[in-house]
Amino acid sequence: MLLVYTHKISPRLKYVFKHICTRVLGIEVSFTTKIETFIAHDSLKMSYTKQQLGNEFYIKSHDILFEQGLNDIDIHIHTWEHTKCFFYLGEKSSIPFDVFSASFYLLSRYEEYLPHVKDEYGRFTATESLAFQEGFLHQPVVDIWAYKFRDALKKQFPDFEFPSRSYQIKPVIDVPSAYTYKLKGIMRTLGGSLKDLARLRLKSLYTRFAVIMGFKHDPFDTFKYLINRQKSSSFSFLFFFLLGDYSTYDKGINPNKKQFISLIKHVGDYCDVGLKISYFALDDESLLKKEKLKMEDILNRNLKASRQSFSKLNLPETYRNLIALEIKEDYTMGYVNHLGFRAGSCTPFLFYDLDYEVQTPLKIVPYQLMDFTLLKQKSLLDKKKVLNELIYQIKQVDGQFVPIFHNYTFSDYKRWDGFKELFNLILDSPNEA
Template sequence: MLLVYTHKITPRLKYTFNHICKRILDVDVKYTSKVEDFIAHESIKMSYTKQALSSELFVRSHSLLFEQGLSDIDINVQSWEDTKGFFPTGEGSDLPYDIFAASFYLLSRYEEYLPHVRDEFGRFMAKESLAYTHRFLNQPIVDIWAYRLRDLLVKKFPKFKFKERRYNVRPVIDVPMAYFFKKKGLLRTIGGTLADIGRLRFRQLYQRYSVLMGFKRDPYDTFKWITTKQKQSKSKFVVLFLLGDYSTYDKNISPNKKEFVSLIKSVADYCEVGIKASYFALEDISILKKEKQKIESIINKDLCAIRHSFSKLNLPKSYRNLVELEIHNDYTMGYVDTLGFRAGTCTPFQFYDLDYEVQTPLQINPYQCMDFALLKYQSQLDKTEHLQKLIDQIKAVNGTFTPIFHNYTFSDSERWKGYRTLFNLILESEE
């Protein structure tokens, strides 16, 4: 057990140390403000305060973990070997940067509470982030810092044996529209037919009626392939279905249709099933509650996984709603158009509410790659190369790779050509 001496034990401090020490390094951690208890402790220990006590491992603390609320923080990001660091500690500290204060800044999404420019959907985008500006978005920097701390502890306490965690993959399949042609109802089918004719999309018109008459499989119906992959993989897939009402933003088929319900049940036999919350559920907890109840009535168990439409988050409200509805796993933390680590980590972490200064039960499962982010790379070789670099970064810290693909990504569409191969590359990376 690691004992941490500090002059003041705060919720922020416990939250951050628990993530770095317990979740990443898998070592139990306790805290004390009593010098005599610290001196008497015979296992690994460190001090996190303004002044070292004696010859223990010492990290001079920044004030961030002892503050409350938001403040205008001056951040100067500097190079640190092959990565970056901020909140310098000065002479005497065993680490040149306060990795705990810096980790809290990234994990709490402190910058997303501050004024920033949003896109047309009201999202915080990668270009607004500290990580993008200072070019460390492509690194799981919190995990890298944690391993540097571990290296120092190993040197200081060579008899202590750390556990080794294993790299793992947690694939997410997002299902905003289960079928492209099937089960849309008469009015939507007529509208689609007229649109095909008006835009001279005769190939699509032929495909539409081949599907509707049962001669061809719907292009978005890739669920047999997905469940086959699940049977072959040791990674547990998370499949998230959109059950919201039809709107400008959400165009799935009705969750009241028997075939759709049967599809969800059949997928739930093999994969973990959750919901893709509708666009309007983001702002209205009553809508979110109805969608939660709907999926629970279908799968006959409590909902444990959710993702918001368009990867949109309004902090802290979005996550407070999930806490209130007792939804325990979120998969929204990431960027739709950019590969990388939005919260600086590839280890699932708890949501910390900065307004209430409390750690919540909600586990945030950050994703590092969405299929749309790979579209910017023109060739299959480029896509594979960038994906492999991402995998290598996560493997280096034995983290969790959470990619998000859609059911239509695995279709025969020209746009998504080669994506089944990319998905296989991800699954094979765990072997």
């Protein structure tokens, strides 16, 4: 156990130390404000305060972990070996940066509470983030800092055995619409057909009716392929199905259709299933509750995981709504248009509510890649290169890789050429040295 001496034990301090020490490094941590208790402890220990007591392992504390609410924080980025860091301390500290305060800033999403420009969907974008602007979005800096902290502790406590963890993957399959043409209803089928005619998309029109008549396979129906891949993988896939009503943003299948319900149940026999929360349920707790209860009725078990439509987050309201409905995990923390680490970490962490100054029970599972981002790369070779670089970064810290693909990504549509190969590359990555 690591004992931390500090002048004040605040909720922020406990939160970030437990993430770094327990979630990332696998060691228990406790805190004391009594010097006698600290001196008497004969194992792993450090001081985290303004002044060093003696020759102990010491990190000078930044004020952010002892503040409440939001403040204007002056951040200067420095290069630290092969990564970046902020909250510089100087040479007297055992580590030249306050990695705990910097980690809290990123994990709490402090910057997303501050004024920023949103995109057309009302989202916080990668380009608004400190990580993007300072060139470290591609690195899981919180995990890197945690490992540097561990290495520094090892030098001072060479006999202490640190546990190890292993690289993991959690493939996510997002299903905004299970089918292209099937189960769309008379009005949507008629509307789609007229649109095809108006735009002279005769091939699409032919395919539409061939699918409806049962002569052809629906292009978005890739579930058999995915279930077969699940059967040969030791890592569980997680599917998110949309159950929300048809709207400007969400164009899924009617959740009352028996075939659609059967599909969800069938997928749930082999894989984990969560709820893709509709766009308008993001800010409407009653609508969210309705969708949650519907999914629980289909699965016949409590809903564990959610993902927000369009990867939209309104902090802290979005997460408070999930907590109120006792949803345990959320998979929205990432960027649609950029690879990388939105919260600086590839380790799941608990949501810290900056308004209430409390650690909540909601587990945030950050994703690092959405399939759309790879479309920016022109060739399959370039896509593989970018993907391998991302996997390398996560493996360096034995983190969890959470890629998000869609059911239609595995269709025969030309824009998705090669994506099955990329998916297989991810599935095989834990076996690669």
